Amino acid sequence: MRIALEDLEALARGAAFLGTGGGGDPYVGRLLAEQAIRQHGMPEIIEPEDVPDDALVLTAAMMGAPTVLVEKIASGEDIVLSVRKIEERLDRKADFIAPIEIGGCNSMIPIVAAARMGLPLVNADGMGRAFPELQMVTHNVYGVSATPCSVVDEHLNAVVIDAVDAKQCENIARVVTVELGLSVLFSSYPMTGADLKRTAVKKTLTMALEIGRAIEAGRRDRDPLGALLQVLRKSEFYNRCKVLFSGKVTDLLRETTGGFSIGKCVVTSLNDPGDSCEVTFQNEHLIALKNGEPLAMVPDLICFIDSETAEPITTEGLRYGQRVHVVGTSAPAVMRTPEALDVFGPRCFGIERDFTPLEDLHDDA
Amino acid sequence: MRIALEDLEALARGAAFLGTGGGGDPYVGRLLAEQAIRQHGMPEIIEPEDVPDDALVLTAAMMGAPTVLVEKIASGEDIVLSVRKIEERLDRKADFIAPIEIGGCNSMIPIVAAARMGLPLVNADGMGRAFPELQMVTHNVYGVSATPCSVVDEHLNAVVIDAVDAKQCENIARVVTVELGLSVLFSSYPMTGADLKRTAVKKTLTMALEIGRAIEAGRRDRDPLGALLQVLRKSEFYNRCKVLFSGKVTDLLRETTGGFSIGKCVVTSLNDPGDSCEVTFQNEHLIALKNGEPLAMVPDLICFIDSETAEPITTEGLRYGQRVHVVGTSAPAVMRTPEALDVFGPRCFGIERDFTPLEDLHDDA
Numbered sequence: 001m002r003i004a005l006e007d008l009e010a011l012a013r014g015a016a017f018l019g020t021g022g023g024g025d026p027y028v029g030r031l032l033a034e035q036a037i038r039q040h041g042m043p044e045i046i047e048p049e050d051v052p053d054d055a056l057v058l059t060a061a062m063m064g065a066p067t068v069l070v071e072k073i074a075s076g077e078d079i080v081l082s083v084r085k086i087e088e089r090l091d092r093k094a095d096f097i098a099p100i101e102i103g104g105c106n107s108m109i110p111i112v113a114a115a116r117m118g119l120p121l122v123n124a125d126g127m128g129r130a131f132p133e134l135q136m137v138t139h140n141v142y143g144v145s146a147t148p149c150s151v152v153d154e155h156l157n158a159v160v161i162d163a164v165d166a167k168q169c170e171n172i173a174r175v176v177t178v179e180l181g182l183s184v185l186f187s188s189y190p191m192t193g194a195d196l197k198r199t200a201v202k203k204t205l206t207m208a209l210e211i212g213r214a215i216e217a218g219r220r221d222r223d224p225l226g227a228l229l230q231v232l233r234k235s236e237f238y239n240r241c242k243v244l245f246s247g248k249v250t251d252l253l254r255e256t257t258g259g260f261s262i263g264k265c266v267v268t269s270l271n272d273p274g275d276s277c278e279v280t281f282q283n284e285h286l287i288a289l290k291n292g293e294p295l296a297m298v299p300d301l302i303c304f305i306d307s308e309t310a311e312p313i314t315t316e317g318l319r320y321g322q323r324v325h326v327v328g329t330s331a332p333a334v335m336r337t338p339e340a341l342d343v344f345g346p347r348c349f350g351i352e353r354d355f356t357p358l359e360d361l362h363d364d365a
Numbered sequence: 366m367r368i369a370l371e372d373l374e375a376l377a378r379g380a381a382f383l384g385t386g387g388g389g390d391p392y393v394g395r396l397l398a399e400q401a402i403r404q405h406g407m408p409e410i411i412e413p414e415d416v417p418d419d420a421l422v423l424t425a426a427m428m429g430a431p432t433v434l435v436e437k438i439a440s441g442e443d444i445v446l447s448v449r450k451i452e453e454r455l456d457r458k459a460d461f462i463a464p465i466e467i468g469g470c471n472s473m474i475p476i477v478a479a480a481r482m483g484l485p486l487v488n489a490d491g492m493g494r495a496f497p498e499l500q501m502v503t504h505n506v507y508g509v510s511a512t513p514c515s516v517v518d519e520h521l522n523a524v525v526i527d528a529v530d531a532k533q534c535e536n537i538a539r540v541v542t543v544e545l546g547l548s549v550l551f552s553s554y555p556m557t558g559a560d561l562k563r564t565a566v567k568k569t570l571t572m573a574l575e576i577g578r579a580i581e582a583g584r585r586d587r588d589p590l591g592a593l594l595q596v597l598r599k600s601e602f603y604n605r606c607k608v609l610f611s612g613k614v615t616d617l618l619r620e621t622t623g624g625f626s627i628g629k630c631v632v633t634s635l636n637d638p639g640d641s642c643e644v645t646f647q648n649e650h651l652i653a654l655k656n657g658e659p660l661a662m663v664p665d666l667i668c669f670i671d672s673e674t675a676e677p678i679t680t681e682g683l684r685y686g687q688r689v690h691v692v693g694t695s696a697p698a699v700m701r702t703p704e705a706l707d708v709f710g711p712r713c714f715g716i717e718r719d720f721t722p723l724e725d726l727h728d729d730a
Contacts, residue, residue, distance in 0.1 A: 089453075089525075158527040159537060160454075164520050172524060175540040 001045045001123050001206050008033050008108070010212030016104030016312040017211050017228070018204065018238075020301045022261075022284035023103010023130030024062055025070045025314060033108040036076055036115040043114035046096065048124040048202050051193035055095040057122060058083050058190050060113035061106045063134070063151070063173065064183035065261040066283055067254070067316045069105060072183040078152045079109055080116050082185040085150035085158050090190060098122040098196065100137060100188060102204045103130035104314060109185070121205075126189060128201030128237065128332045129301050132260055132283035134173055135166035136344040138334055139189045142199040149173060149188035153180040174259040182259065201332050207235060215310045224310030225325060232329055240330035240358050242365040244288050244295040245277035246270075246307060249322045254315065265304075265318050267326060277326060279304075281315045286349050288326055296328035297346050299335045300358045303327045328358045328365065366410045366488050366571050373398050373473070375577030381469035381677040382576050382593070383569065383603075385666045387626075387649035388468010388495030389427055390435045390679060398473040401441055401480040408479035411461065413489040413567050416558035420460040422487060423448050423555050425478035426471045428499070428516070428538065429548035430626040431648055432619070432681045434470060437548040443517045444474055445481050447550040450515035450523050455555060463487040463561065465502060465553060467569045468495035469679060474550070486570075491554060493566030493602065493697045494666050497625055497648035499538055500531035501709040503699055504554045507564040514538060514553035518545040539624040547624065566697050572600060580675045589675030590690060597694055605695035605723050607730040609653050609660040610642035611635075611672060614687045619680065630669075630683050632691060642691060644669075646680045651714050653691055661693035662711050664700045665723045668692045693723045693730065 003011060012026035012033075037043075051057065060083050062069055087093055097114040099107055102125050114121040126137035140146055146166035151159045151173050159176050163169035169188070177184050191199075210231050218227025225243070232241040251266035262282050269275035277295065279288045285302035288295040296302050304313040307323040334340065336357065342348075345355045359365045368376060377391035377398075402408075416422065425448055427434055452458055462479040464472055467490050479486040491502035505511055511531035516524045516538050524541050528534035534553070542549050556564075575596050583592025590608070597606040616631035627647050634640035642660065644653045650667035653660040661667050669678040672688040699705065701722065707713075710720045724730045 085527075091456075155529050155533075156527075157529055157533055157537065159541075160525045162450075162521075162523040164522055168520075168522055171544055172522065172541055175544045176524075176537055179536055179540045 001047065003042065003045060003209065005034065005037055005042065007209060010216055011205065011209045012104050012108055012212070013215060013312065014208035014211030015102050015107035016314060017303050018208055018301065019103030019130040019314065020284045020303050021281050021315040022066055022132060023101055024066055024105020025316070026104030028070055028073055029105035029108030032074060032076065033111040036112040040115040040118070043111060044120040045123050045205065046120045048122055048197050048200055051096055051122055051196055053192060053194035055193035056092055056190065057096045057098050057193060057196045058086050058094040058187055059098050059100040060110045060185070060187055061100045062109055062183060063186045064177050065256045065259065066314055067256045067261045068182040070316055072181055074109070074185055075154055076112055076116060078154050078156060078185045079112050081156055081158060082150045082152040082187040083113050083117065085152065085160050086148055086187045086190050089148040089160050094119060096120055096122050099125040101125055101127040101130045102208055106130060107205065107208055122196065123205045124196065124200035124202045125204045126200060128204055128335055130284050131344055134170035134188060137189060138201055138340065139191060139195070139199045140166040141340045141343045144189050144191045144195050144199055146188050148190065150186055151176045152185045178259045201334055207238065219309060228310050237332035238329050240365045242328050242358065242362050243325050244328045245290065245326040249318060249320055249324060250276065252318055252320055261315055267324060279326060282349060283315065287346065287351055288328065294353065294356065294361060296358050296361065297351065297353065297355060298349060299331040299340065299344050301329040301331060303329070330358050366412065368407065368410060368574065370399065370402055370407065372574060375581055376570065376574045377469050377473055377577070378580060378677060379573035379576030380467050380472035381679060382668050383573055383666065384468030384495040384679065385649045385668050386646050386680040387431055387497060388466055389431055389470020391469030393435055393438055394470035394473030397439060397441065398476040401477040405480040405483070408476060409485040410488050410570065411485045413487055413562050413565055416461055416487055416561055418557060418559035420558035421457055421555065422461045422463050422558060422561045423451050423459040423552055424463050424465040425475045425550070425552055426465045427474055427548060428551045429542050430621045430624065431679055432621045432626045433547040435681055437546055439474070439550055440519055441477055441481060443519050443521060443550045444477050446521055446523060447515045447517040447552040448478050448482065450517065450525050451513055451552045451555050454513040454525050459484060461485055461487050464490040466490055466492040466495045467573055471495060472570065472573055487561065488570045489561065489565035489567045490569045491565060493569055493700055495649050496709055499535035499553060502554060503566055503705065504556060504560070504564045505531040506705045506708045509554050509556045509560050509564055511553050513555065515551060516541045517550045543624045566699055572603065584674060593675050602697035603694050605730045607693050607723065607727050608690050609693045610655065610691040614683060614685055614689060615641065617683055617685055619683070626680055632689060644691060647714060648680065652711065652716055653693065659718065659721065659726060661723050661726065662716065662718065662720060663714060664696040664705065664709050666694040666696060668694070695723050
C-alpha cells in the first residue's frame with residue numbers, strides 16, 4: 001500500500017467511519033499527519049505479512065475523551081516520546097509503528113510517529129475499528145501483553161505502566177489520563193512481528209482509504225451512501241452492512257465522565273415522529289435499539305453519517321437536528337470469536353445481551 | 366549508628382512521634398522490618414557524611430492513606446520492586462537506600478528494602494518528620510528532581526513516572542495510588558551522595574531511636590512525658606518543645622478522601638469543659654488552635670501522645686475519649702527557610718497564615 005499527502009483526507013474520513021463514533025476527530029488527526037509528513041516525508045506503509053517475525057512493533061495512539069481531544073491537541077513531540085518511553089523500557093529500538101485502533105485521529109497518530117521517527121508503518125491494527133478501553137484489543141484477546149504501556153501528555157509528563165493484565169493497565173492508564181487532562185498519547189502492546197501477524201486485524205488502513213475514496217467518488221455521482229455500502233459489501237472483512245435507520249437527531253445526552261464521553265442519541269424518522277432509534281455510546285457506539293429491539297450491537301460497527309454527504313459523524317460531532325443515516329457493518333471475523341466477545345462483546349459494556357451478528361438481525365444485511 | 370533487632374520497637378515508636386500523626390503505623394512497620402531482618406540480616410546504617418558524592422541513593426516508602434495502610438500491608442517483594450524499577454529506569458544499581466520521611470511505618474520500609482537488597486541504609490531523610498505529599502521534601506526544596514518515581518502495589522503492578530515537576534509527580538502518583546487501593550510502595554528522588562548531603566535532614570533515624578528509648582526509659586521511671594521533653598530539648602535539631610494542651614478526645618472527624626486521611630480532632634480539658642484545642646490533619650497534623658489562636662503549625666511538629674504512656678498516637682489511631690497530651694516540637698532549621706515554607710508551610714495546606722515558629726508562640730517552648 002502507498003499513500004500520498006492528498007490521500008490523508010480520504011484515509012481519515014474512512015477511518016472515522018470505522019471508528020464507529022470514536023477514535024478521534026479526523027480533521028485534527030489529518031492536520032497532525034500533514035504537518036509531520038511535510039517535515040519528515042511520508043512513511044513507507046508495510047503489509048503485515050512483510051514484517052519479520054523477530055521485528056519489534058510499537059503502537060502509537062491518543063487516549064481520552066473525544067470531546068476533549070478536539071480541543072487539546074498533540075504536539076508531535078509527545079507522540080514520539082510515548083513510543084520512545086517503550087523503547088527505553090525495553091532497551092530496544094522499534095522497527096515498525098502500528099496503529100492500535102482505526103479512527104479519525106488514531107489512524108493518523110501512527111503516521112505522525114512513523115514519519116517523525118523514520119520508521120515504516122504497518123497496515124494492520126488491534127481493533128479493526130475503535131474501542132474505548134485499552135484491553136479491548138485483538139492483541140489482548142490472543143495473548144499479547146498490553147504492557148509496558150506509556151502515557152504522555154503535551155507537557156511531556158510521562159508514565160510507564162507494567163500491569164498484571166490489560167484491564168488493570170486500562171484502569172491505571174485511565175486515571176492518569178484523567179489527571180493529565182483527558183487527552184494523552186500512549187503506546188501499548190509492544191509486540192514481535194510474529195505476534196502482530198497472529199493477532200492483528202489486517203489491511204485496515206487500506207480499508208479506511210477505500211471507504212474514504214468511495215464516499216468522495218459517490219459525492220461526485222450524488223450517491224455517497226450507495227458508494228459507501230458498495231465498497232463495504234465487496235470488502236474482505238466488513239462485507240455485511242445495512243442502513244439501520246434514517247432521520248434527524250431529536251435527543252442527545254452526552255457527558256464527559258470517568259475518562260470517557262458517555263451518552264445516547266435518539267434519531268427520529270422524518271416521516272413518522274413515533275418512529276425512532278436510540279444509540280448508546282461510550283466514546284464509540286455500542287448498540288442501536290428500535291422499540292427495545294437491537295438493530296446492531298458491539299463489536300459490529302454502528303456509524304452515523306450525514307444523510308446528504310455520507311460524512312461520518314463522531315459522537316462529539318453529534319448535534320440536535322442533524323439529518324443522519326445510522327449504518328451498521330459487520331465486524332471482521334477475528335473480532336467475533338467467543339474469546340473476542342469475552343473482551344469486547346456487549347456484556348463488557350454492561351449490555352445484558354448475547355452478541356447477535358448484524359446479518360442475523362437483518363435478512364438483507 | 367548501629368541498631369539491633371530489639372531496637373526496632375523503640376525506633377518505630379520514636380519515628381511515630383516524628384511522624385506527627387502520619388507516616389504509617391509503627392506496629393505494621395516494625396513487623397515488616399523484623400521479618401526482613403530475620404531473613405536477610407540487619408542492614409548497615411551509614412551516616413550521610415560517609416556516603417560518597419557519586420553514589421546513587423534511592424528511597425523507599427509507603428504512600429496512601431494511613432487508615433488504609435494499617436489493613437493493606439506490603440509484602441516486601443513490592444518494596445524491593447519499587448526500588449528496582451528506578452534502577453531499571455536509570456540503568457544503574459543503587460548504592461544506598463534512604464528513608465524519604467520519618468514515620469512509624471516509613472522509617473521501617475527503607476530497612477526492609479536495604480535488608481532485602483543487601484545495601485546500607487543512610488541515617489537521613491527528606492522531611493525530618495512526615496508530610497502527606499510527594500513534593501513536600503527538602504530534596505525538592507533544594508533542587509533534586511522527584512522523578513523518575515515508581516509506584517508499585519502488592520500485585521506488583523508498577524508505574525514509573527517522569528514529570529515536569531514534583532507537584533505534577535504527586536498529582537499523578539496520587540491518582541495511581543487511589544486506583545491501586547490507597548496504599549502502595551514508592552521510590553522517588555533518586556539522587557547522588559552529594560545531593561543527599563546537600564539537601565537531607567540528617568541523623569533522623571538516630572533521633573527516632575533516641576526518642577523511642579527515652580519514652581521507654583521514662584515509663585520505667587513513671588515519667589515518660591518528662592523523658593520525651595528532655596530528649597527533645599537536648600537534641601541538635603528538635604530542641605524547642607512544649608505540651609500544647611492536655612485532655613481527652615471529645616470530637617473526631619476523619620474521612621478517607623482524595624487519597625488522604627483528612628479531618629480534625631478536638632481535645633477538651635479534663636478540668637474545664639469549656640477549654641479545648643482543635644487539631645486539623647491531612648495524614649499529618651497541620652495546626653493546633655485554641656480559641657482560634659494557633660498553638661503550633663506546620664512544618665513544626667504536632668504529636669498526640671497517650672497521657673499515661675507517652676505512646677505516640679497516629680491520626681488513624683485517634684479514638685473518642687482517649688486521654689492525650691498534644692506536644693509541639695520545633696522543626697529542624699533546614700525546614701523553616703523561606704524556600705522550605707514555600708513547599709510545606711501553612712499556606713501549602715490551605716491555611717491562610719504565615720508560619721510562626723513554636724518558640725515565638727510560647728515563651729516557654
